[in-house]
Amino acid sequence: MNSLDYRPFAPQLPPGRARALPWLTVAAGSLATLAPAVAPVPVLPPLGLLMLLSWRLLARHSLRPWAPAALGLFDDLLSGQPMGSAALGWSLCFLTMELVERGPTVRAFWQDWALAAALIVPALVLARFLAAPAGAELALPLAGQVAVSVLAFPACAWIVGWIDRRRNYA
Numbered sequence: 001m002n003s004l005d006y007r008p009f010a011p012q013l014p015p016g017r018a019r020a021l022p023w024l025t026v027a028a029g030s031l032a033t034l035a036p037a038v039a040p041v042p043v044l045p046p047l048g049l050l051m052l053l054s055w056r057l058l059a060r061h062s063l064r065p066w067a068p069a070a071l072g073l074f075d076d077l078l079s080g081q082p083m084g085s086a087a088l089g090w091s092l093c094f095l096t097m098e099l100v101e102r103g104p105t106v107r108a109f110w111q112d113w114a115l116a117a118a119l120i121v122p123a124l125v126l127a128r129f130l131a132a133p134a135g136a137e138l139a140l141p142l143a144g145q146v147a148v149s150v151l152a153f154p155a156c157a158w159i160v161g162w163i164d165r166r167r168n169y170a
Contacts (some may be wrong), residue, residue, distance in 0.1 A: 022059070027071065029050060029076060043148050051159075053156075058157060069090070072089065092123070113157075117153070
């Protein structure tokens with residue numbers, strides 16, 4: 001904690017609002033995919049998933065272990081994916097992160113970014129194969145979406161870090 005930012009007598013956020021912020025930001029990320037975008041191929045990153053991974057990596061206990069299933073179902077409702085595809089993919093991401101975090105507890109940001117990239121790729125591949133008709137060309141559009149998603153992760157992590165600082169010291 002930076003001593004210049006420390007304000008011991010500043011009013012704290014009520015606990016209910018502080019606990020709701022991670023849920024609301026992931027839901028807002030899922031809602032952001034509804035923004036009208038004109039593109040010949042789907043390259044918009046799954047912002048709900050990126051926010052979920054950011055919260056899990058930066059503030060580990062901010063979301064309950066069952067949160068990815070509930071938030072994934074919300075994302076499925078909004079995105080038009082088959083019901084349960086995001087819930088399954090996001091839950092598998094959480095379980096994988098739980099297994100990875102049993103190792104070294106101190107990581108640099110580039111390691112978090114690599115872990116997020118390693119989780120984004122299978123989540124997008126799983127979602128695309130569950131939603132695409134058999135025989136559809138998937139390689140090029142999927143590669144573009146994966147690249148944009150991996151490159152967008154640091155921005156989502158910065159937003160989550162900023163919100164988490166405000167949540168703890170507001």
